[in-house]
Amino acid sequence: MKDVAQHAGVSTATVSRVLNGHAAPTPETRERVLAAIEELGYRPNALARSLRTTSTQTLGLVISDLLNPFFAEIARAVEDEARSHGYCVVIGNADESAEQEATYVRTLLDRRVDGLLLCPATDDPSLVREVSAGGVPLVLLDRTVRGATCPVVRADGSEALTALARRLVGAGHSRIGVIAGPPNTSTGRERTDVLTAVLGGVAQIVHGDFRQESGSQAAARLIDDGATALVVMDNLMGLGALGEIRARGLQIPHDIALAVFDDQPWFPLLDPPITVIAQPTVEMGRAAARSLLALINGQQPDDVRLTAKLVLRGSCGEAEL
Amino acid sequence: MKDVAQHAGVSTATVSRVLNGHAAPTPETRERVLAAIEELGYRPNALARSLRTTSTQTLGLVISDLLNPFFAEIARAVEDEARSHGYCVVIGNADESAEQEATYVRTLLDRRVDGLLLCPATDDPSLVREVSAGGVPLVLLDRTVRGATCPVVRADGSEALTALARRLVGAGHSRIGVIAGPPNTSTGRERTDVLTAVLGGVAQIVHGDFRQESGSQAAARLIDDGATALVVMDNLMGLGALGEIRARGLQIPHDIALAVFDDQPWFPLLDPPITVIAQPTVEMGRAAARSLLALINGQQPDDVRLTAKLVLRGSCGEAEL
DNA sequence: AGGCCGTAGTTAATCGATTACACATGGATG
DNA sequence: CATCCATGTGTAATCGATTAACTACGGCCT
Structure with a gap:
């Protein structure tokens, strides 16, 4: 920047003003400065700027698993929206681990992100408190924590799940296997709560960990226990369940019905x-x-609750109803 | 940091030394400083540190499309490896657009990443030159550019493609449709070059843009032109092609054979x-x-060339051979 | 006792920007 | 013609760290 100033025969203050579109500089000065910038190929140092202005124009996003297309889509959308407002997004991959999540959150805070989006790995509020205590704007995404004091954005699947459950019962299923998320995640708990409320003893619940492998194992157990329908609460576990069903040579929906949370382009x-x-x-x-x-x-934005939609395609024997 | 120093009754220099594990401070001083840090909940400002040390411990990764699981997996691996070396990764999503790619690259350079990984959207070397001119370490990933002067890491699919092509010809296919990437990407060109070399006139090539939609359209054209086998050069376009095949009610491999570049967990x-x-x-x-x-x-690391592997599963009529 | 040295710690410059404040210039006003 | 104000620019402090150069303090040797 000093070089640019010298080249244009002005002070660094003027260069800065040109860069930031202040009213002050004369059109001619501005021209000269811009020419110098162009000529020297100068690019301002964002670190220095941020240090001085205490604003990085950056949002932090800590998600549970980048390989889960559900989160990848979210990340993509966050990024698009942020960019359209002149913000940049730094993504951290917690890998469904609370420790790694905490590490990433701290790293991002150290780098002074202007705000943080978090998909909490567990419903333990301590990390959220820590961030709030630091005074950094925080929004929870997809999942919440106990006693959250910050805005939460999530999808509500109660209606869809209820409709699905009714449908399965109506089709005569009396042993419905539910492959749920970990009980210490809000999505893991809430979704199963809805189902047990509707299904009562008909539902048999096994908790997975939102990963493919746990889906296969849970499916195996449930099928062994005589389930005639599987409801899987996450697309990765759904993938695992599907694999298990195929491995056993079972026919969907004849031998077993299947419904999965999260849509994916290949499901159809x-x-x-x-x-x-x-x-x-x-x-x-x-x-x-x-x-x-x-x-x-x-x-002070309100919580956002969007609704998840049931999409009937056939794997629950819809055609036969 | 000043507060911590005061609290511990030392100077900021000493605090800094404790933080960076320098030899100097006495165990007692160290204790006192750590206590003060703990008590005040102090966290060092990474911006200031980076400004001073000209090192951010951050790598930039600009990829073509986060929603493409191929790139998501790569991103994940990059992140893991970087983290294990104490580096953080900032991901930029170019969305297969050269402009957005350039924007991201510049943003990352402005933030002074220590190095940059780039999956170039086109084979135009100008952006690469710009980065190199800035003296920032750069490695190309998956794709290269014309006259690249930096290390390149990519997968070589020639053998696998050749074997696949031979197999298809051996199975009697005489019109093989190839859905390729854009001709101005190295992967788009090289993969088709291999195929045409082996297949000659038997291959009919349509270029897509690495997106699902283009896969459907290309598949439609090729099928209309009488192709009895499709080779798709990317999983997203493969998804589109599959959709088109299903929409037409064609049976794989009886009516049409299909092979896709990139494996995905749901393909089996x-x-x-x-x-x-x-x-x-x-x-x-x-x-x-x-x-x-x-x-x-x-x-000065060498280029890395890993080999892609042909995985026969049945969609090319392997059972019938 | 005096000189020397190693060690622990402090002072102050520095990274590259922003910005409050001071200053100079020139035109309008009484 | 002196005064005042508006306007454009420069000076220098500042953000929060790192680190070279310096100082103070003991202990050791002769």
Whole structure:
């Protein structure tokens, strides 16, 4: 910057003013400065700028698993929304581990992100408290924590799950296996709560860990226990369950019905196409980014609750109803 | 930091030394400083540190599309490898657009990443030159550019493609449709070059843009033109092609054979399971991160060329051979 | 006792920007 | 013609760390 100033025969203050579009500099000065910038190929140092202004124009996003397309879509949406407001997004991959999540959150805070979006790995509120105590704007995404004091953006699958459960019972299923998320995640608990409320003893619940492998294992157990329908609360575990069903040579929906939370582009391609509860991932991501930006701008955004939709495709024997 | 120093009754220099594990401070001083840090909940400002040390301990990764699981896996691997060396990764999503790619690259450079990993959207070398001119360590990933002067990490699918092509010809296919990537990407061109070399006039090539939609359209055209086999050069376009095949009610492999570049966890679940050319994504990501770190440490890493493997599953009529 | 040295710690410059304040210039005003 | 104000620019402090150069303090040797 000093070089640019010298080249243009002005002070660094003037260069800075030109860069930041202040009213002061004369059109001619501005021209000269811009020419010098161009000629020297100068690019301002964002670190120095941020240090001085205490604003990085960056949002932190800590998600549970980048390989889960559900989160990848969210990340993408967050990024789009942020970019359209001149913000950049730094993504941290917690890998469904509370420790790694904490590490990432701290790293991002150390780098002074202007705000943080978090998909908490567990419903333990301590990390959230820590961030709030630091005064950094925080929005929770997809999952919440106990006694959360910050805005939360998530999808509500109660209606869809209820409709699905009724349908399965109506089709005569009397042993419905539920492959749920970990009991210490809000999504893991809430979704199963809805189901048990509707299904009562008909439901048999096994908790997985939102990973493919746990889906296969849970499916194996449930099938061994005589389940005639499987409801899987996450697409990765759904993938595992599907693998197990195929490995056993079972026919969907004849031998076993299947429904999965989260839609994926390849679900319609299976035979039969898979019935899903689709979450509005893009809208969730965008809404979360908007809420966070609002918070950064001193507003107090409300919680956002979007609805997940039941998409019937055939894997629950819809055709036969 | 000043507060911590005061609290511990030392100077900021001493605090800094404690933080950075310098030899100087006495165990007692160290204790006192650590206590003060603990008590005040002090966390060092990474921006200030980076400004002073001109090192951010951060790698930039600009990829073509986060929603493409191929790149998501790579991103994940890069991140793992980087983290194990104490580096953080900032991901930028170019969305297969050269402009957005350039924007991201510049943003990352402005933030002074220590090095950059790039999956170039086109084979135009100008952006690469710009980065190199800035003296920032750069490694290309998956794709290269014309006259690249930096290390490149990619997968070689020639053998696998050749074997696949021979097999298809051997099975009697005389019109083989190839859905390729854009001709101005190295992967788009090289893969088709291999195929045309082996197949000659038997191959009919349509270029897509690495997105699902273009896969459907290309498949439609090729099928209309009488193709009895499709080779798709990317998993997203493969998804599109599959959709088109299903929409037309064609049976795989009876009516049409199909093979796709990039393996995906759900390919084995289709009926029949899809034959693929699997790229070693994790190894690619790790290797790229390692090369970049080597470059940052002043070494001159070689190009890395990993081999993609043909995985026969049935969608090319393997059972019938 | 005096000189020397190693060690622990302090002072102050520095990284590259932003910005409050001071200053100079020139035109309008009484 | 002196005064005042508006306007454009420069000076220098500042953000929060790191680190070279310096100082103070003991202990050791002769």
